[in-house]
Amino acid sequence: MNEQTVDTFGNEMMTLNMGPQHPSTHGVIRFVVTSDGEIMQKAVPHVGYLHRGIEKIAEGIPWQSFTPYTDRVDYLAAMFANHGWAMAVERLAGIEVPPRAEYIRVIASELNRIASHLVAVGAMAMDIGAFTPFLHGIREREKINDLMEELCGQRLTYNFVRVGGVSSDLTPGWDKKALAFIEALGPLLDEFNRLITGNEILVKRCADVAVIDPRTAKSFGLVGPNLRASGVDWDLRRDQPYSVYDKFEFRVCTGKGWRGRVGDSYDRFVVRVDEMIESVKILKQALGGIPEGPVMAKLSKKLKPPKGEVYAAVESARGELGYYVVSDGGEQPYRAKIRTGSFAALSAIEALSCGLMIADLVVLIASFDVVAPEIDR
Amino acid sequence: MSELFTFIQGRWDPAVTYPQIVWPALVVAYGVFAVTFASLFAGITSWYERRVAGRMQCRIGPNRVGPQGVLQWLADGFKAFLKEDLVPKEADGILYRIAPYPVFVGVFCTWVILPYAPAVVGADLNVGVVFLMAITALVVAGIIMGGWASNSKWALLGGVRSAAQMVSYEIPVGFALLTAVIPAGTLSLQGIIAAQGGAPWNWMVFHSPATFIAFFVYFTAALAEGNRTPFDLPEAESELVAGYNTEYSGMRFIWFFFAEWANLYVIGAVVAAVFLGGWRLPGVGIEQQAASLWLQFAGACLFVLKALVLVNVIIWLRWTLPRLRVDQLMIMCWKYLVPAGMVLVVVAVFWVFVERGMPGFARWVAFLLCATGFFLVGLMFWRAWYNIKYGGDRLYLKFMV
């Protein structure tokens, strides 16, 4: 533990623990940083501080009972984790979901995406030193939390999308409240952009920092906004339509290299802001066309999907959130594997960190929107 | 101090009869006044800044201790008072323990030269500006000491960052002040104020294009020297945990921040004195103001007001702007502010000849610059109004909650 690292030129290197207790690692992640003071040679992520064995838990409990555990996969966007699991089991068991339930799922998911992105961009601004945009984001997220609370009784861990539908119907007047919220969100995002997105210091801090070209992005398995920021036009909602996403018009936002090269940290920031605007569009369409009907398919209490395996993925706020589930025909899953965006993003950090400054590492982590429980599960 | 003494002698017979008692008493009284003012200012600003931040961030901020939470700083101080004063193992005990003192003393001593009125100034040094730069250099020493002695890598990083930053930014500070010194022809802050006038177009900032830009150069560089956002890298929370004061606890920790908040006033007051006319009242001559107690008092109020407005601006900046990266910070200093400072000095010198040759032209330029300055301020308020009107959430413009 006491060796002194020396680089090729004989400069002494400093080995530094960044995390697990660090303000900007977004949860308990540890990076072992080797640097010569400011410029890093590498930053090696050490994961596992939040490992709870969620995949193993799945093997011991009935199919439907696993839904609350999926909430804990990603606490900022629990709806997607619910949704992915429900989709996997539905495909495995061949369950037909009522259309009203699908609409409600989409609405809840998109609201959750906005909430998650607000935290992501806000936290990134905060890591760069601007505290106010973060709290403006949190203020809006609070309203989404209120909506969610009315919808499913929970503000963070929703347990809302169940196998076969959703846990409860919309409360009377909920859709009007949601509509009013998203109508007001547009000007709020404008204000947010005026406050921080166009800020020259933020641009200087993020543009051309940790550029990921499309090839590298694909080879690291980046997904979601991180992949799209690199200019790869890939969105599960459009390219592998699930639920009722094929009924809605929306644009897939990709990185354009707004203020630097394509795939830099600033693109990752702007793509998230852009996606919120697209989510608003989807929400408007979805809220306008909710069909009548039941919200839950008729299921037996003891679900026994036939023997087989399935991979179901949703486009979460952090990209493709996939469940690979194997059934042996029993009352419990034989194996469930969760594929998350944050884990892939974290794996890219070591390769990208060479030559960055410590301050850039903070930007890089924040721009990937890494959420610790999603990494460790 | 001697001006005040002379002023009192003119009005109060015992001061003439027993100068050997009244003079030291006056000095001690002024010292007590300055320390109290500085402490009160630092404490109340720590509360005020959090309240402003709360308003800007759609939350309330501390409002529990005392009316509107104004005694929050006492509660915080009391809490720190009861904390364990930790010294990390393997830390350099002596350096670690004395590090807060240079920071504290360095900031507090600048209060001596801040002029409030023609007669009210701690020490009207004929090298005032140089003294200001010299004594604030103590702060750097304290911060490096604290960062190095802590024996913690984060603190070390913060300490070394601050060494590079604060020391580099002394150069633009020097050049910007020099630009103001050239037309005034004196280094004494009182003298610089006397060279200005009460009306805005007679202020140093609008004196010439050079001083106009020097105002911004000084303000920026002073923020960097005072470790304020967007230049708060030595204590960058999200990068360095807490920077140079990571290991400090209890009162020692408080002193670092106390000095930082006191320094806010120093920045505001120096800018107000050097660039914004100090205690000069519009339409009142210096002799007239020096002779009247009430005019002196009014001047002091105006000076404090100007300083507080600038403190407010600094607080707004802190809660609006992100933070620069360390290399960008150094680039800004060495590739922009330092060359700008050199050019400014030459232009300021050149302007002295312009003033001599074409006084009318110089006068018109001053009016024009004054109009530009007020236009910029108006623009800022227009932007604020626009953001309030078209911003998403309706702001509740009731000041206190």
Added chain:
Amino acid sequence: MSAVYLPIFVMLLFSGALAGGMLLFSMPFGPYNPTRVKSEPFECGCRSIGPNRVRFSAQFYILAILLVVFDIEAAFMFPWAVLFSKLGLAGFIEMLVFIGVLVLGFVYLWRSGGLDALDK
């Protein structure tokens, strides 16, 4: 004349006494029981790797050394600035030469890559 400096010493004394006095006064109130874990340096909850007082790369900090050049030059300019109006044109030209040399040095520094350490 030395009476002018008296308030500075008074202020030095007072502010030092305030800082020291408050610290001394707080000592009996705070607890003092250092433990091994408590007196470890903070490194985000992990034991620190390698020595804590490393020799630092001077990549950026070399610039701080340049301060000496420019700050001292600025110090030379202060007395000139005060007396400038009395020195007249001769003083102006002399100082232009001085600043010119300084600018030349700065240009040399810039061109020879002294400031390149700033660009990553």
